[in-house]
Amino acid sequence: MQSRDILQFARATFDRQSFSQLIGAELKDLSDMRAVVEVVLRSELRQQHGYAHGGVLSYLADNAITFAGGVALSGDALTAEFKINYVTPASGPLLRAIAEPVSVSGRQAVCQCRIISLADDEETLVALAQGTVARLPSNHQRTMRASDQGDLTGATPPD
Amino acid sequence: MQSRDILQFARATFDRQSFSQLIGAELKDLSDMRAVVEVVLRSELRQQHGYAHGGVLSYLADNAITFAGGVALSGDALTAEFKINYVTPASGPLLRAIAEPVSVSGRQAVCQCRIISLADDEETLVALAQGTVARLPSNHQRTMRASDQGDLTGATPPD
Amino acid sequence: MQSRDILQFARATFDRQSFSQLIGAELKDLSDMRAVVEVVLRSELRQQHGYAHGGVLSYLADNAITFAGGVALSGDALTAEFKINYVTPASGPLLRAIAEPVSVSGRQAVCQCRIISLADDEETLVALAQGTVARLPSNHQRTMRASDQGDLTGATPPD
């Protein structure tokens, strides 16, 4: 695919993720340099003390890493693993995850991600993540292409 | 707190997590040996290929680890970090995360977690996680106790 | 390769690792169920307080995971990533890492590892690790086989 096609395809993929819709997340920026995913921290996304639930932050890291790595690998990819460090409670009202492919090879893209909480005039770093997006094996790629589904999954390897 | 009080407190805490309600997760079992969190994989929790979104699995790992570690540390605790490996696509219809505190010290509980996907007569391992639940510093504990809020947060350190 | 050949090959590989010899580590047990690597905690392996240096523990985790995953994947594999939690200072005099392939697929083996410190009549858990051993892509496998070098590397992908 051409670069522009990949981006269009990735955006369409994001919008087909039911869970991203449930969360209310948006893919705000996407290039071969980075993916930016944002969500407004409405009350349904909080834990019992009013901060963003850790699971919301881990979703943001997972998905931003998936799309950053997926574009770097031209689309036939999946997130294999990641780790996240929570560093400050996130009170929003806006959360932004920025993931960058730091190392891209024939078989994987290793991405780093930072999540910030944005208020009127303040940005707070709330989490740091690092993970691997793996290129799908070539026979799987053929299946994907045949079925015209592609793969930027935010998910897991169909072995 | 007594052991029984901790468990009651933990269950009440889980039910106060708006995000756990949005996901539809339930705390099915909790002791000083393990925490079990389950969710039915309804369509809103899926990605574009119909499998569980990675963010649902990372939520399950985060929250099961938080509660397993929180009980092991008697309640005044938070999840500081975790890592997750996705190993098989999760098709449900039931997802279960089982977290166990493998090492508990004065300052932290390191927990391991496995997530399985359950169909009629089949269990599939879909993810493995490992993370740290940190005891809150004592001045913070006092605040927590004074305000009767406790802390099993699924969240992040209020430094 | 037959199972027995893999084990022989793996042991020979371990003994060709200069760094394992510098550390003084031994591959004590190896099967498709687990790899056990041991080292006597002599003074050169300690940090300034007399405990095992974190780098010794991370070496043990890295190498035990590599061999456990390498056997599970029949030899053409490399360690792609791992994480380690240090839980107790290790005073030895014997350190033992036990790694098990918990999930094995066509493309990777995800392994868990625990490291214990052994004294006369006491075992202490000192670290927990989890990591990914990746199967080498098939063209790379051919190169490896042609050159009769195999690959259980404790190392990194020659992309």
Added chain:
Amino acid sequence: MQSRDILQFARATFDRQSFSQLIGAELKDLSDMRAVVEVVLRSELRQQHGYAHGGVLSYLADNAITFAGGVALSGDALTAEFKINYVTPASGPLLRAIAEPVSVSGRQAVCQCRIISLADDEETLVALAQGTVARLPSNHQRTMRASDQGDLTGATPPD
């Protein structure tokens, strides 16, 4: 301690690490912005294919993170956990780990680290790491100070 004292103390600590001497590593730069650890990739540090052993890279990540976080936390600290992604085989002849404290709070410093392999006119990124350096609890700090040992350990919590 004053900033200059911390740096002197940290360098003295590094030189008291027997394992760092066995490896042959040097602390080349240290400030509250970063720690740089280097090692010449002599034959004893290699695996069976001639690349740096994964355990050498994990030692570099562990120790660079420890010192970067230790200075950020003013010295009474230990590395609690880290994760490392190997991205390219490291052939040297010089390896350099650069760790930076990205988030520093009252209780921990979360650091990111990159390891590069340097040849005559080429730099290659060979690994990426992320980890937590934890401040020691205050009673432990007092013990440390009383015994004039300090703590930049590359090691693990004496709970």
